[in-house]
Amino acid sequence: MNSVILQLASKYVRGLLIIFSVIMLVRGHNLPGGGFIGGLLAGLSLAYKGFAFTQDIVEKEMKVRPEYFMVIGLVLVFASLWPGLLLEGTLMQGVWFTIPFPFTEGYKFGTPFLFDIGVYFVVIGVTVLFLFSLSEKN
Amino acid sequence: MITLILLIFSLAFVLFLLPRKLKGYQAIFISFLLLAVFGWLAGKIKLVSAGSTESEAVDWLPQLGLNIGFLLDGLSLSFALLVSGIGVLVFLYAHSYMKSYEGTTKFFFYLLLFSGSMLGLVLSSNLIQLFVFWEFTTILSFFLISFFHEKEESRKAAFQSLVITFVGGLAMLAGILLLGSQVGSYELNDWIAGAGTIKQSKLYLPGLLLILGGVFTKSAQFPFHFWLPGAMQAPAPVSAYLHSATMVKAGVFLLMRLSPVLGGTPEWTSIVPMIGVLTMLIGSYFAITQTDLKAILAYTTINALGVLVLLLGINTAPSVKAAVLFLFIHAFYKASLFMVAGFIEKKTGTRDLNRLGGLMKSFPITFVITLLALLSMAGLPPMLGFLGKELIYEAKVQSPGFASLIFIFGFISNVFMFAVAMRILFKVFFGKPVNSFSVPINKKFFFVFGPGLLILLSLILGLSPNLLGKEIIEPAATVVFAQKVNVELALWHGFNLVLLLSAITVVVGSVLSYVLIKNRSVEEKWDRLNKRLFPVNLPHVFTRLIESFVTLSKRKTQFLQHGYHRYYILTVVVFTAALLWLQLILTRGWDFTLSLTLQPFYISGLLLVIVIATVYTTITSSRTRAIISMGVVGYGIALLFLYYSAVDLAITQILSETLIVVMFVLILQRLPFFAQLSRKSSKLRDLAIALVFGGAMTVVSLMAINVNFSSPISEFFMANSYKKAFGENVVNVILVDFRALDTMGEVTVLVIAAMGVAALFKSKTLKK
Numbered sequence: 001m002n003s004v005i006l007q008l009a010s011k012y013v014r015g016l017l018i019i020f021s022v023i024m025l026v027r028g029h030n031l032p033g034g035g036f037i038g039g040l041l042a043g044l045s046l047a048y049k050g051f052a053f054t055q056d057i058v059e060k061e062m063k064v065r066p067e068y069f070m071v072i073g074l075v076l077v078f079a080s081l082w083p084g085l086l087l088e089g090t091l092m093q094g095v096w097f098t099i100p101f102p103f104t105e106g107y108k109f110g111t112p113f114l115f116d117i118g119v120y121f122v123v124i125g126v127t128v129l130f131l132f133s134l135s136e137k138n
Numbered sequence: 139m140i141t142l143i144l145l146i147f148s149l150a151f152v153l154f155l156l157p158r159k160l161k162g163y164q165a166i167f168i169s170f171l172l173l174a175v176f177g178w179l180a181g182k183i184k185l186v187s188a189g190s191t192e193s194e195a196v197d198w199l200p201q202l203g204l205n206i207g208f209l210l211d212g213l214s215l216s217f218a219l220l221v222s223g224i225g226v227l228v229f230l231y232a233h234s235y236m237k238s239y240e241g242t243t244k245f246f247f248y249l250l251l252f253s254g255s256m257l258g259l260v261l262s263s264n265l266i267q268l269f270v271f272w273e274f275t276t277i278l279s280f281f282l283i284s285f286f287h288e289k290e291e292s293r294k295a296a297f298q299s300l301v302i303t304f305v306g307g308l309a310m311l312a313g314i315l316l317l318g319s320q321v322g323s324y325e326l327n328d329w330i331a332g333a334g335t336i337k338q339s340k341l342y343l344p345g346l347l348l349i350l351g352g353v354f355t356k357s358a359q360f361p362f363h364f365w366l367p368g369a370m371q372a373p374a375p376v377s378a379y380l381h382s383a384t385m386v387k388a389g390v391f392l393l394m395r396l397s398p399v400l401g402g403t404p405e406w407t408s409i410v411p412m413i414g415v416l417t418m419l420i421g422s423y424f425a426i427t428q429t430d431l432k433a434i435l436a437y438t439t440i441n442a443l444g445v446l447v448l449l450l451g452i453n454t455a456p457s458v459k460a461a462v463l464f465l466f467i468h469a470f471y472k473a474s475l476f477m478v479a480g481f482i483e484k485k486t487g488t489r490d491l492n493r494l495g496g497l498m499k500s501f502p503i504t505f506v507i508t509l510l511a512l513l514s515m516a517g518l519p520p521m522l523g524f525l526g527k528e529l530i531y532e533a534k535v536q537s538p539g540f541a542s543l544i545f546i547f548g549f550i551s552n553v554f555m556f557a558v559a560m561r562i563l564f565k566v567f568f569g570k571p572v573n574s575f576s577v578p579i580n581k582k583f584f585f586v587f588g589p590g591l592l593i594l595l596s597l598i599l600g601l602s603p604n605l606l607g608k609e610i611i612e613p614a615a616t617v618v619f620a621q622k623v624n625v626e627l628a629l630w631h632g633f634n635l636v637l638l639l640s641a642i643t644v645v646v647g648s649v650l651s652y653v654l655i656k657n658r659s660v661e662e663k664w665d666r667l668n669k670r671l672f673p674v675n676l677p678h679v680f681t682r683l684i685e686s687f688v689t690l691s692k693r694k695t696q697f698l699q700h701g702y703h704r705y706y707i708l709t710v711v712v713f714t715a716a717l718l719w720l721q722l723i724l725t726r727g728w729d730f731t732l733s734l735t736l737q738p739f740y741i742s743g744l745l746l747v748i749v750i751a752t753v754y755t756t757i758t759s760s761r762t763r764a765i766i767s768m769g770v771v772g773y774g775i776a777l778l779f780l781y782y783s784a785v786d787l788a789i790t791q792i793l794s795e796t797l798i799v800v801m802f803v804l805i806l807q808r809l810p811f812f813a814q815l816s817r818k819s820s821k822l823r824d825l826a827i828a829l830v831f832g833g834a835m836t837v838v839s840l841m842a843i844n845v846n847f848s849s850p851i852s853e854f855f856m857a858n859s860y861k862k863a864f865g866e867n868v869v870n871v872i873l874v875d876f877r878a879l880d881t882m883g884e885v886t887v888l889v890i891a892a893m894g895v896a897a898l899f900k901s902k903t904l905k906k
Contacts (some may be wrong), residue, residue: 028870029870029871030865034873040793044800112871113874115878116870116873117885119873130892131800134801
């Protein structure tokens with residue numbers, strides 16, 4: 001598609017979508033959102049740019065191959081299983097600790113969140129890989 | 139013992155890490171390792187012969203009652219001594235033998251793994267674990283037989299032995315499971331304690347037959363014996379180690395192990411000796427007309443295995459004693475004969491009896507070794523083999539049941555064995571020298587060291603047999619017979635019936651061998667006669683069987699795997715719908731209550747939009763419109779989720795719907811243009827299927843509303859989401875915490891699917 005409006009908009013919308021996806025990921029444990037939704041949003045931001053220009057350009061501009069996202073995601077997912085075994089004695093048991101943050105109660109961080117980040121990356125990787133594969137010229 | 143097995147298995151992998159300079163000495167290292175094992179085992183002889191046992195156990199899957207357990211008693215000790223002791227000599231021998239071949243590291247890797255598996259097999263006290271080691275040996279035997287994999291016969295023989303022993307192994311597993319269900323355990327101790335229960339249960343006979351299936355295939359009993367001569371394609375060390383001294387004895391070992399549990403019943407004492415006798419006869423009979431040196435040895439091995447099975451089938455104190463003794467005798471002389479055969483083949487380039495001759499002058503030491511080994515095989519004094527033969531005759535005479543028949547057949551088989559031994563001796567070492575020695579062999583020492591030591595042992599033990607008798611044979615026989623067995627061995631028994639029999643055997647055997655050696659045409663005529671008498675070529679039958687099986691599965695695959703994606707989906711949908719309807723009709727739970735309301739009106743309106751969009755999707759002829767209206771359906775459903783306050787679901791639905799539309803649009807570019815998408819008849823068929831499937835799904839969801847389980851799990855999630863998992867968003871907590879295992883699986887599947895999609899597109903571009 002060759003629309004100037006769309007192309008111009010994509011520049012800002014894409015950034016916004018990615019920031020939004022991170023927000024979705026972070027707040028996911030207590031409010032609607034989460035790794036899956038965040039990942040889909042981030043993947044869609046790339047699709048959006050692909051429609052504004054072509055997918056080839058997106059693929060060229062992307063510095064990290066989508067396969068790496070999938071690998072990083074899976075590593076995070078599997079890494080999050082072990083702290084429970086080491087600290088609590090059961091595999092996949094959630095382990096939580098609070099990162100102190102001035103003027104607040106502190107930020108709670110736990111292995112389920114790590115797991116969610118892994119899901120986030122996997123979903124980004126898979127979505128982008130699908131889009132790239134489908135749009136490849138033959 | 140667990141550390142021992144683990145050590146062997148891990149050291150096998152270290153072989154690949156050895157620096158190049160040390161690679162030439164890997165066999166020496168391994169033989170030192172096995173020597174240490176042998177020494178450790180030998181240190182336990184005193185302990186075991188005093189009647190105590192040693193066992194180790196680790197929980198493996200306690201939920202299933204499976205433990206990793208090892209047991210060192212009289213029986214396992216004697217087998218373990220054989221495996222490690224002969225292993226030492228075989229590795230030394232292989233050090234010289236394998237010099238000229240490529241891929242020796244792989245070879246020694248397999249062979250060492252085999253040693254470990256075999257030790258694990260004989261030391262196992264849990265039958266499932268025993269089965270695992272049993273299969274290890276099968277697989278390793280496959281790799282070792284096919285070591286010369288460039289040759290087609292090697293590959294064929296390896297495949298044959300693999301299939302036969304593997305099928306037998308599976309039968310054995312089934313038997314173990316059947317009988318294990320009777321006592322509720324797979325521990326050997328529990329089986330022995332529950333022997334009465336097992337013998338009286340209805341499953342005894344099927345279980346016994348299945349286990350015997352494993353035993354008979356592994357130990358090359360009739361009618362599965364034919365894989366063993368084929369296995370002679372393997373290098374000589376493998377033949378000496380696996381296919382004569384140890385692996386083929388695994389079946390015999392299992393018979394011995396289970397004889398206190400399964401033995402002594404009428405079924406046992408009729409089936410086992412019958413097969414044993416047949417195998418014994420077939421082995422000795424076919425050994426006599428073979429011309430390939432290794433084939434002769436293979437058939438004599440079959441004969442020996444038949445004798446062992448027969449003796450265990452008779453199941454009396456003398457027969458068990460004879461079996462354990464014969465185990466050692468056979469391992470000693472057969473391993474050394476195979477090693478000598480390998481040496482002769484290396485040196486002369488042939489192992490055809492008719493192309494060998496007059497080797498006595500060139501190889502005096504080898505000649506002496508072979509002579510003594512053949513004496514032991516023929517059962518002549520002063521070798522240990524003589525003792526064995528006497529004991530076996532004694533056991534046969536005293537056997538209950540068909541003593542006279544067993545006795546006559548045993549006599550015939552012994553005559554043949556004597557003739558075979560004489561034939562090898564005269565054909566290879568006497569007569570005119572016909573060979574030129576083109577292949578120089580250095581390091582002759584290791585070629586004669588192994589067989590020489592074994593034969594020396596055989597001679598010494600023949601002269602003073604009680605070195606072996608009290609300490610090793612007696613504890614082992616006691617374990618097998620489950621009662622105290624007294625073993626008093628002596629070379630000289632005095633003049634009795636058994637000695638007379640031996641004498642007659644020698645006389646008749648000499649006549650037979652004289653005729654055979656003197657006149658080659660007799661041998662050829664006999665061979666031709668055999669071919670006419672026994673026209674069924676078992677290896678050929680086996681190949682035909684496998685071929686027809688392959689054809690059958692090809693046809694089946696072509697029918698089921700036609701390659702049309704739409705028909706795959708059709709099959710899945712039709713079967714799902716059929717099963718759903720079947721279950722619905724069977725349960726007859728039609729009492730769902732419908733409470734249709736049109737309130738609030740915007741939801742009714744939304745539903746109407748969804749229905750219209752659905753119908754439009756199916757009737758429109760434009761692809762783009764169909765996809766867009768499908769998107770409308772998806773977004774409509776997302777709105778429904780939102781109305782029922784499932785925010786997470788709604789967000790996910792919207793996002794994935796968007797992505798699906800995007801991907802469909804991308805796919806559309808690639809599709810070809812059809813004038814007509816599908817015929818009217820197939821459209822009608824699809825409509826019918828869709829209606830049936832949709833109807834099933836509708837009824838199921840209507841019923842699901844009314845089904846109430848005792849307490850929905852959602853209550854637990856709601857109650858514990860914040861308390862235990864520190865999350866207020868229950869959906870997310872379920873995904874990443876309560877049901878994280880599911881999510882992990884899904885994520886992994888997603889990645890695999892993505893890889894598949896990428897690979898498909900990549901391969902398509904590659905082709906062009």
